Structures are given as C-alpha cells and as structure tokens.
Amino acid sequence: ETQSSEPMEEEEEDDDLELFGGYDSFRSYNSSAGSESSSYLEESSEAEHEDREAGELPTSPLHLLSPGTPRSLDGSGSEPAVCEMCGIVGTREAFFSKTKRFCSVSCSRSYSSNSKKASILARLQGKPPTKKAKVLHKAAWSAKIGAFLHSQGTGQLADGTPTGQDALVLGFDWGKFLKDHSYKAAPVSCFKHVPLYDQWEDVMKGMKVEVLNSDAVLPSRVYWIASVIQAAGYRVLLRYEGFENDASHDFWCNLGTVDVHPIGWCAINSKILVPPRTIHAKFTDWKGYLMKRLVGSRTLPVDFHIKMVESMKYPFRQGMRLEVVDKSQVSRTRMAVVDTVIGGRLRLLYEDGDSDDDFWCHMWSPLIHPVGWSRRVGHGIKLSERRSDMAHHPAFRKIYCDAVPYLFKKVRAVYTEGGWFEEGMKLEAIDPLNLGNICVATICKVLLDGYLMICVDGGPSTDGSDWFCYHASSHAIFPANFCQKNDIELTPPKGYEAHTFSWEVYLEKTKAKAAPLRLFNMDCPNHGFKVGMKLEAVDLMEPRLICVATVKRVVHRLLSIHFDGWDSEYDQWVDCESPDIYPVGWCELTGYQLQPPVATEPTTPLKAKEATKKKKKQFGKKRKRIPPAKTRPLRQASKKALLEEDLQAAEKVPSEPTPDEIITVRVKEEHLDVAMADKAPSPELPVPVENIKQEMDD
Structure with missing residues (x-):
C-alpha cells in the first residue's frame, strides 16, 4: 500500500505545481507525457524536497563557496542567513522580521501566500493537514533538471548579449573545428571554477552512454547506446554501437545536455532502445551484441546530471550590492548592483551610471569586493550618486542586501613581519590595461590586508589614475628579472629599449630597490595546460x-x-x-x-x-x-x-x-x-x- 500510494502523491504534487504556475520539468526530462514510471531522479527529488521542508537542507548553495570560507562574517561577527523563500544568502541583522527568515517583505508575503494556497488545495483534495504547508515555488532543484539543462533561457540581456537558446543559434561548431584541424582541447579538470571539474577525469574514451537516436523514423523518442570516441572539454564525439570502425555517422554532443544518460537509464524510465535505421539489419541478435559490448565497460554516474545542476547553482543574485573596479579609472572602485548571473559570471550595473554602463566578471574575480572593502583596506572609491533614471531598472527595484564577504573568493593570508613590500619598490607586473604586456612597475602604495597599489613605469598618467590594485599573493606580479629568466619580452619604461634594458642599471639610475623574491607567490600547481590546447x-x-x-x-x-x-x-x-x-x-x-x-x-x-x-x-x-x-x-x-x-x-x-x-x-x-x-x-x-x-x- 505504501508503494502504491507514493506515485499518487507525486502526481498530486505535480498537479499542485502546475496549478500555481510551477513547472514539472521531470516530465520534460522523461520526454513522455504518458510515462508514469518512477526513477532514481524522482526519488531523489522527493527526498530533497522533504528534507528542505524539514529544514535539514539549506535552500542556498552554501557548499559552493570558495574553500576555507568561514561561516561568520569577517570582523563583524554576524551570522549568515538564508531566505526561506528565494534562497538568497545574507546576514541575519539585514534580514526582515524578528525571526530573520526572509530577506525582504515581498519574500515574506510570497511565502505566506503560497503556503495558504497549498493548504487550501490540500483540503480540497482531501489530504490530511500537515504541520508545515509546502511552499509551491520552492520545487527541488533536481526536479528541474530537464528544463534547466535543456534551456538556460532565451533572449538578450539589456546590453544586447544573446543568452540561452538564442546564443546557441549563433553557436560555433566546436566539433567540426577540432576534427578538421586535429586540435586538442584543454580538459575540464584544468578549470577549478567550472561545473564538475573534479569528476571529469572519469569521462574517458570507450565509455558507454545512452543517447537519443536521431536515425529513427518512429513517432516517439527512442534511444540507443553510444561509445565515447573522443572527449574535448564538455563535448564528446560519440559513435552508435553497431557501427564499429565506421566513423561516417559519428556526432558531437555536450555531456551536460539532458539527452545523454548513463547505461540503465532507459530501463529505469521505460524508454525503448532502438538501433539506428542505417544498421538495423546488420545484426539479428542485438540484445546479445549489446551484452558483449557492455561487459566491463564504464558509464556515467547515475546522479551525473543532478550533480551538474547542483554545481551550476550560484550564491549571487540579482540586486546584490558590491564594490567593483571603476572601468573608467582603474585606481578606484565604484558601487554596483548585480543585474544578471550566467554560469557564475556577473553582469554588474554601476549605481551611478546609465542602464548600459555595465561590467562583466566572474564571481571569483579579484576585481569585485564586498561593500566596505575599499574603506577597510584604504583603497579609493568613487562617491556614489544614484541616478534618477536608474530607479526603474529591474536590478535596482530588487535590491536584496549587500553581498556578504564569504561569497567572494578568499585571498591568501599574508604576514608582514620580517620585511614586507614598501613604497617605491620595483617589480614586474602584467599591465592591467594591456594584458599582453609584462611591464616594469612600481609599488605606489601599500594597503591593508596585503593589497598593493601598483603603477606601470613610464605610464601616461601623472595623477595616479592608472594605479591598479593587486594582492601580494597575486600571480600577476613578479620579481625583477622574471621575464629574462623565462624568455618573455619585458616592456621597459618609456625611453628604454627592450633588448638593452638592464634591471641593475635601471635600479641604480632610479635609486630604487627591487622587491625581494621571497615576498612573491611563485608556487606552480600541476595544472595540465599545454601549448596548442x-x-x-x-x-x-x-x-x-x-x-x-x-x-x-x-x-x-x-x-x-x-x-x-x-x-x-x-x-x-x-x-x-x-x-x-x-x-x-x-x-x-x-x-x-x-x-x-x-x-x-x-x-x-x-x-x-x-x-x-x-x-x-x-x-x-x-x-x-x-x-x-x-x-x-x-x-x-x-x-x-x-x-x-x-x-x-x-x-x-x-x-x-x-x-x-x-x-x-x-x-x-x-x-x-x-x-x-x-x-x-x-x-x-x-x-x-x-x-x-x-x-x-x-
């Protein structure tokens, strides 16, 4: 009786979501409206949903924050809080109401309204009352997996940048480009800030997956087993089982898409495996053929797509305020508001700018900081004068709170005892306004917490507007003679020639000293990048x-x-x-x-x-x-x-x-x-x- 009642409850919950504008992406994921079978995905979604209702799981991806992140705010001692309606991360003192359960009045009202709707619907359907009504708009992420991976939205941003399927229309054919020129792609495991980077080494040549059969004439969607011939980043070159050494029907696909599944997915979800029409008559015993091919082979983990979706949840939300470098004067910061988050990349709008005065960066970029950072370390900041024409912009109408410090990537702790960087010291640094050049540079100011204001020697500015802030642990600053030791062309100050420039002569002429080698962060991980990737x-x-x-x-x-x-x-x-x-x-x-x-x-x-x-x-x-x-x-x-x-x-x-x-x-x-x-x-x-x-x- 328990087993028979579970599917009924799941169907009723789906009806609830549909009634109140929700989206049952699991049906899209199964690609069959008539399928009533359950799967590991449904069970995981239901369990996750119940755990969240019981308060055992957070509604925000706190686990995605950078490693070593403290659970209390730096200096202030405030506790982090998670909005029970929208999942935004903030501080308890900045949250609404005495209970500090919501980030704003609108979230509190939405939560109450949805709970009442769910309670009324439950009574109409004859369900017994529960201790806590379900919040209908808080469907578990794993239940949204199909729609999420299939489409990241459509249209354009306010700055004209296409997104989602509109961006894919303009998409570049990586597969053809790599195959035609025999190029090699850098593996996903080289990029620590992307989804599933730490599990991508399991994706290897010869791995078996179940994919949509595009060579079939049946009215419904059918699948077939394919082997990975080549992996290139998130994309893999697949070959349907049965073609053996025939590469004429090989095709590329992205492993993050919803139509690639581990072996056994079709059996669990009552999907049909049908061989491609081209080779349908090649074998009479396809079942026996597949059994031989699958013995001892590897496949994707059963929770591969669930983990993919979980790794694509980001803590930054529209309306969060932060400090970001001023692109018109890099020596200072400006207040900005998060307008859009795509794949961890943030589109920021300057508070005192126009609607198209934006700045793009990753959420782990060293160019963004929590509110108050400039004042705390002694960095210059432009006084913000809110423009009246920005009052109606969606990002400014939906300001939640200031982004808390632990949402940002944590910099390495520094110890200044025993000698530290000093004003006037010389070094080599990547030019922030011309990133293809490594230049002779000077430390112009030493800030707190290990930050340094650096300027390129011989720069056009004399008022300090071209100073740039680097942390002492940054890998964009180098000791003197770094370029010479590594055969890199150094861009010397104006009036010097690159092939005749000498650090010894220059230091003597400027009466300066080079920053000590021991102060630089010169560690080198086994990153895996190679020339030509x-x-x-x-x-x-x-x-x-x-x-x-x-x-x-x-x-x-x-x-x-x-x-x-x-x-x-x-x-x-x-x-x-x-x-x-x-x-x-x-x-x-x-x-x-x-x-x-x-x-x-x-x-x-x-x-x-x-x-x-x-x-x-x-x-x-x-x-x-x-x-x-x-x-x-x-x-x-x-x-x-x-x-x-x-x-x-x-x-x-x-x-x-x-x-x-x-x-x-x-x-x-x-x-x-x-x-x-x-x-x-x-x-x-x-x-x-x-x-x-x-x-x-x-």
Whole structure:
C-alpha cells in the first residue's frame, strides 16, 4: 500500500505545481507525457524536497563557496542567513522580521501566500493537514533538471548579449573545428571554477552512454547506446554501437545536455532502445551484441546530471550590492548592483551610471569586493550618486542586501613581519590595461590586508589614475628579472629599449630597490595546460565577450592566451587558475554566446551583420584587425545614436595613425548573426530575469 500510494502523491504534487504556475520539468526530462514510471531522479527529488521542508537542507548553495570560507562574517561577527523563500544568502541583522527568515517583505508575503494556497488545495483534495504547508515555488532543484539543462533561457540581456537558446543559434561548431584541424582541447579538470571539474577525469574514451537516436523514423523518442570516441572539454564525439570502425555517422554532443544518460537509464524510465535505421539489419541478435559490448565497460554516474545542476547553482543574485573596479579609472572602485548571473559570471550595473554602463566578471574575480572593502583596506572609491533614471531598472527595484564577504573568493593570508613590500619598490607586473604586456612597475602604495597599489613605469598618467590594485599573493606580479629568466619580452619604461634594458642599471639610475623574491607567490600547481590546447576565454579588454582561444605559451603557471583569428597583439597573459578561461563547450552548457574566430577568407557567402560593440571610454580607439579589407564585414549602426561630432570624428580617422595617436590598449568587436539582430528586443525593455538565468530561480 505504501508503494502504491507514493506515485499518487507525486502526481498530486505535480498537479499542485502546475496549478500555481510551477513547472514539472521531470516530465520534460522523461520526454513522455504518458510515462508514469518512477526513477532514481524522482526519488531523489522527493527526498530533497522533504528534507528542505524539514529544514535539514539549506535552500542556498552554501557548499559552493570558495574553500576555507568561514561561516561568520569577517570582523563583524554576524551570522549568515538564508531566505526561506528565494534562497538568497545574507546576514541575519539585514534580514526582515524578528525571526530573520526572509530577506525582504515581498519574500515574506510570497511565502505566506503560497503556503495558504497549498493548504487550501490540500483540503480540497482531501489530504490530511500537515504541520508545515509546502511552499509551491520552492520545487527541488533536481526536479528541474530537464528544463534547466535543456534551456538556460532565451533572449538578450539589456546590453544586447544573446543568452540561452538564442546564443546557441549563433553557436560555433566546436566539433567540426577540432576534427578538421586535429586540435586538442584543454580538459575540464584544468578549470577549478567550472561545473564538475573534479569528476571529469572519469569521462574517458570507450565509455558507454545512452543517447537519443536521431536515425529513427518512429513517432516517439527512442534511444540507443553510444561509445565515447573522443572527449574535448564538455563535448564528446560519440559513435552508435553497431557501427564499429565506421566513423561516417559519428556526432558531437555536450555531456551536460539532458539527452545523454548513463547505461540503465532507459530501463529505469521505460524508454525503448532502438538501433539506428542505417544498421538495423546488420545484426539479428542485438540484445546479445549489446551484452558483449557492455561487459566491463564504464558509464556515467547515475546522479551525473543532478550533480551538474547542483554545481551550476550560484550564491549571487540579482540586486546584490558590491564594490567593483571603476572601468573608467582603474585606481578606484565604484558601487554596483548585480543585474544578471550566467554560469557564475556577473553582469554588474554601476549605481551611478546609465542602464548600459555595465561590467562583466566572474564571481571569483579579484576585481569585485564586498561593500566596505575599499574603506577597510584604504583603497579609493568613487562617491556614489544614484541616478534618477536608474530607479526603474529591474536590478535596482530588487535590491536584496549587500553581498556578504564569504561569497567572494578568499585571498591568501599574508604576514608582514620580517620585511614586507614598501613604497617605491620595483617589480614586474602584467599591465592591467594591456594584458599582453609584462611591464616594469612600481609599488605606489601599500594597503591593508596585503593589497598593493601598483603603477606601470613610464605610464601616461601623472595623477595616479592608472594605479591598479593587486594582492601580494597575486600571480600577476613578479620579481625583477622574471621575464629574462623565462624568455618573455619585458616592456621597459618609456625611453628604454627592450633588448638593452638592464634591471641593475635601471635600479641604480632610479635609486630604487627591487622587491625581494621571497615576498612573491611563485608556487606552480600541476595544472595540465599545454601549448596548442583550445579553450574559451574572456577578452578582458571587453569582458562580456568570450572567444575561441588557444594556449599559445605556458610559463610555469602563467598562460599566454591567443584569440583565434586575431593578431598576436591581442594576446593576453592569465593565470592557470583564472576564472576567465573555460573549457570547450562551457558557453553551450550555460547558454552564453561564444565569439567564433575571425575568418581570413569567407568559406560560404554568409549574409552577416556586425553589431558595433560599446567601447569602453578609457580603452581608446580600436586597432585595426588583421583580415584583408575585402573580408571585413560592414559595420552596423549602434543601437544608441551617436553624436554628430563622434560620427564626423570617426570619418576622419586616418588609415595610418601617427605615433602620437597610437593607443596600446585594444578591444575587439562582437559579431552577431543577422537573424538574431532582427529578433533583438528593444534595449529599453530588458528580457525578464527568469528567462535569462534559470540557475537563480529556486
């Protein structure tokens, strides 16, 4: 009787969710409306839902915070709190009501309203009253797995960036690109900030999975077993069982998608295994053939997709306030509000800026800090004057609270006794405004908690506006002679030649001393990156763009990233643990748009438009690209009308700039498909948040 009643309760709960606008993604996951069979996924979802109702599981992904994170706030001693309605993480003192159960009045009212609706519905259905009514909008994450992995939302962000399935329409065919050129992709295990990085070594050649059979003429969805021929990041090359050595029907897919399952999934969910039509008559005893092929083989863990979804839950939410570097003056920070979260990447809106005055970075980026950080360490911050025209923006209407310190990546503790960095010391550092250069630099100011203000020697600014904050443990600063020892071209100060520059002579001439070697963090993990590996990398000069890229050089833990199709002057140095590099297939997995390589010659007559990207004022003019003039796409007018003076100035740009006009900072342009440009919504009407970032909907 107990076993027979469980399916009935599950069906009734599904009805509850449907009645109040919920979404039963498990039916989509099964891809069969008539299927009434239960599975390990349903059981896990139900158990997780009950545990959360009993208060045994948190509603927020606290376990995703960076390792070693304390459970109390730094300095303040306040306790962390989790909103029982939306799952947001905050401090108890900032939460609403005496019980501190909710982050805002709206969450408290929503919780109460949903509980009443659930209680009324339960009485109408004849269910006995429970001690605690179910909150209908808090369906367990594992119950949303199908819809979550199948679609990360559709449309565009307010800045015009396509997301979800709209981004996939513009998607770059990684599989064909890798296979045609015999490229190798960096394994997922190299990237510590991406989903399931610590379990991806289990994905290997020869592993068996159950996938959708695309070579079938049956009216319903059927499946077949396939073998992994090659792994490239999140993408794998599969071959249906029965084709043996015939590679003509091999196909690529992303292991994070919902149509790839471990062996046994079809049996549990009453799905049919049907061989592809092409080889249907090849064997008469397919069951015996499969048994022989499956003996001793490996497959995905049964909870693979559940863990994938859990690892794609991020603690940052729309409306959280934080401090971020001011892109117009990197020596100071500004107050900003989280507008969008996609795959752990944050779109931030400056509080005192326009609706398109945004900044993209990863949640573990060293460029963002909790509110109060600048004042605490002695860093400059721009006084915020809230703009009246931003009052109606969704992100500002939904301000929850300040992002608490333990949501940010924890920096290494430093000990200043026995000698520390001093003002005036010289070192080598990656130029924050031209990330392809390692320059001679000076420590201009020593802040608290191990932070340093550093400037590039010979820089154009004399007022300190180009100072940049690095932590003492940063892997972007190096001791003197680091470049010489590792055969890297050092960018010397103005008036010096790179091939004749000598640190000894320079220190003597400037009457300065080099920072001691022992103060630098020179540890090097076994990161696994090799020259020639392909990946997806953020263009840090235009951080909303993620591009197809190659590891051009490996120097200990330092990687030189080359953007495919672009000249080497756009290369950037990054650390091997940088949160701005991603494995192949990450954009497809999260629904983020990937910028394809710039083709030197058009292979097919494509009718494409190029949307002019909003340029950052401090980055100056854009350098010319390497493709010949005949292959450069025509520019499309920006959505925001340009001033006449800007248009006239743009027309008068000389083909060969004079030395005084050359600006070393470079930015790239974003390429959008014409079909997507036509479907782009008005920038004044942002796409609803729930369609953009489903990983934030609890």
